[in-house]
Amino acid sequence: MSYSTQAQTLTYGPVISLEQAKKVFAAAEAEAKKNQWLMTIAIVDSGGNLVLLQRMDNANIGTVEIARGKATTANNFKRPTRSLEEAVEKGGIGLRLLAVPGVFPLEGGELILLDGKIIGAIGVSGAQSFQDGQVAKAGVAALTAK
């Protein structure tokens, strides 16, 4: 599985700065607003610790913990949460992930890389999970493009 390989080769870099987190956040929020999705967007650093979180007016209360959980999961397992969702989706051995506290196997968590190293991750919750993923990726792209 390529993500296991990635998890072996990717290394943690310095922690994302608040300035960088704001850029990622702004791009993600713009994508969400463009689509009129009510969301919580969370960003953690490469230590898995929360840097920034915002919940839009009337976004589900439940999105707070899920957005944060997706970001932490992506960072702490060095992979997009979609890959864990996929493992659960396939069933069988993949279901074991459901037993691990703190693992959120739902699309919408993406790694934030800088110079090839993980500096943190973004987690998005509020719409359908592939839409959450779309917003998370838009956030990541903003930093990578610089």
Add this chain to the structure above:
Amino acid sequence: MSYSTQAQTLTYGPVISLEQAKKVFAAAEAEAKKNQWLMTIAIVDSGGNLVLLQRMDNANIGTVEIARGKATTANNFKRPTRSLEEAVEKGGIGLRLLAVPGVFPLEGGELILLDGKIIGAIGVSGAQSFQDGQVAKAGVAALTAK
């Protein structure tokens, strides 16, 4: 998925009053008694905080946390818990919900709306889950009818 759409359009209103909660509760309890079901019935406000809970004589001890969890889940995800149960029931990707702490994907949690806004939710536990749902809906109907 219609409930994702609903979660985008429904808004949280003021918190349910104790008086309103009692009306919802009374109608739910009447439905339960009519069917001789031993249940716990819980009501939370639009912040997800508990307002009222009662466990009938000899209802399972386990119903306390489930009734409360269903109510919180409905409110915090802006949808009947049946829609989450259905997702799990279908298997595959829907199983990911089992990983999210605080999510009770079991029928029997229903939103309480007033003037089109969420003021809280009711959660019922004790019988089969579709029966729990029947009681929860009877409770909600009482307030809506006024």
Add this chain to the structure above:
Amino acid sequence: MSYSTQAQTLTYGPVISLEQAKKVFAAAEAEAKKNQWLMTIAIVDSGGNLVLLQRMDNANIGTVEIARGKATTANNFKRPTRSLEEAVEKGGIGLRLLAVPGVFPLEGGELILLDGKIIGAIGVSGAQSFQDGQVAKAGVAALTAK
């Protein structure tokens, strides 16, 4: 310490019925209303499991867990929570109680006895703790008087 002695001699009886819990609750609520105190009142059975909980409009959100915690503490330690509060108040060895998860050493939790046996406990939160205690005792008195 008399409460340790009490804890040795008092025995758990049958679980409080919902009907009995309602009587205790009604008397406690009346005392609270008379004083215009905004409170949460909770009643647990002799198994320490929740039977009834109500939060008044605008009572602190924080009262929910405290009322429940006081009731559970009284029942599970066979004594009014005031005796544990007192132990903390005295300092020294009494402070060890702060280390025990689930112990709420705050006045306002009282045992409910019937025929000399514990059938449950009431917990009250919302005003100053001696006022919480006053309301809890008013609740208990209603059942004992019958």
Add this chain to the structure above:
Amino acid sequence: MSYSTQAQTLTYGPVISLEQAKKVFAAAEAEAKKNQWLMTIAIVDSGGNLVLLQRMDNANIGTVEIARGKATTANNFKRPTRSLEEAVEKGGIGLRLLAVPGVFPLEGGELILLDGKIIGAIGVSGAQSFQDGQVAKAGVAALTAK
């Protein structure tokens, strides 16, 4: 005790909007920066649910949960957390607060009022607790001044 009185008379209003939360946050952050304090600032709504959180570069990782906890405590107990800190500081009976899960009795949590009603609370962590309180109050003042 005046804060018990306040807890009886203050009422919860609607949830703070993200726009209002941003105003409170901006003023708090400005106060922190002016003093070169590295902090986490968190804002919750009147349901005690997180709306906004930011941790400055190099602020203690531990500030994340403390800032959030102070905000929740202020909101859920309808008072500045300083009043709870003071109770603990005095020792004796005040130490009982240390036993209550979710209570953060540390200065730096302040209520956010609008038209005399609680719409949420701010929690600040990172410097000495009276400095945390200074930053929290600066945040609150920004909204009140409008």
